[in-house]
Amino acid sequence: MCPMLTSRRAIDALAVALCLSLFGGPSASFELISRDDWGANAATLPLKQHTPVRITIHHTAVGQNHARDITRKLRALQSFSQSDELLANGHRKEAWADIPYHFYIDAEGAIAEGRQVHFVGDTNTDYDPTGHIGVVLEGNFDHEQPGEEQKKSLGQLLIFLTSEHGIPADNIGYHKGFAATACPGENLIAALPRILERVRGQ
Ligand SMILES: [Zn+2]
Numbered sequence: 001m002c003p004m005l006t007s008r009r010a011i012d013a014l015a016v017a018l019c020l021s022l023f024g025g026p027s028a029s030f031e032l033i034s035r036d037d038w039g040a041n042a043a044t045l046p047l048k049q050h051t052p053v054r055i056t057i058h059h060t061a062v063g064q065n066h067a068r069d070i071t072r073k074l075r076a077l078q079s080f081s082q083s084d085e086l087l088a089n090g091h092r093k094e095a096w097a098d099i100p101y102h103f104y105i106d107a108e109g110a111i112a113e114g115r116q117v118h119f120v121g122d123t124n125t126d127y128d129p130t131g132h133i134g135v136v137l138e139g140n141f142d143h144e145q146p147g148e149e150q151k152k153s154l155g156q157l158l159i160f161l162t163s164e165h166g167i168p169a170d171n172i173g174y175h176k177g178f179a180a181t182a183c184p185g186e187n188l189i190a191a192l193p194r195i196l197e198r199v200r201g202q
Contacts, residue, residue, distance in 0.1 A: 030156045033112040038071040044082045045097035047119040050130050054171035055161055057154070057192070058136040059184035064107035064144060073138070074104060074112050087124070096122040101134035103157055109149025111157055117165075125179035133161055141185025151195055158199045169200045 065073070077099055084095045099114040100122035106112070114134070115121055121134040135157060137150055146154075162169055174192065175183035 030111055030153060030160070033070060033074075033110060035113050035116070038074040038112055040074070040098075041078060041082070043097040043115075043119075044095070047097050047115075048130075049118055050120045052117060052133045052161075052165045053131040053167060054133070054173060055158060055167060056129075056132040056134055056178065057172070057174040057184050057188070058101060058134060059141045059188055060136055060138050061140050061142075061183065061185070062138075064139045064147075066107050070104075070106045070108075070110045070112055073106060074099070074114070077104070077114075081122075091124070093124055100129075101136040103133070103135045103161075105135065105137045105150055105153050105157070107138045107147060107150065109147065109153040111153050123175075123179070125175070125181050125183075127178040133165070133167075135161075137184065137188060139185070139188075141188035142182055143185075144187065146188050146191050151191055155195045155198045158195070159202045162199060163202075169196060172196060172199065 081096045081099045085093045087093050097115075098119075101114045102117045102121060104112045104114050114136070117133055121129040121132060123129050135154070137146060137154065139146060139150070158169075158172060161167060162172070174189060175181050176189070
């Protein structure tokens, strides 16, 4: 078993791929909570394949919850994602096939797999997410600060994803760079340059 990365259950194909990729450097090691680990349902609609060429960062825009387990958060997010819902802003969100993001980093810095990375994500805003790997951090960073563990996990995940998919660090951006939105919040946007410095330094 790879000492660099462990899955909570049996190591699946994705975890093995991560493990092999990460074997070179302890600074990039992390534990990925796979879809199997959190009990994902299958996608409920057809998914479109894409080749990831950039990484785009989001926030959940909901206050951090330090008490709830990440597996419950992911199941709730998937249930919301796969339903037709009336949003707080009065707009109706159509049902998506799955969680719109590919990776989720919770308030404690735990990292979970969302939509599988080779399928195009979804968005409520006016941009085409084809080619984007969506990474969402739990919190509303217009009001909260991203935690140290969250920032560390984001750096580790970005180092892994840029290497795994051959994505240059210049292609790491955030939602507000593509659409009319405050996402991922001013406090996370302000924290990104230091995180990207670390990614570029690998
Ligand atoms: Zn966003």
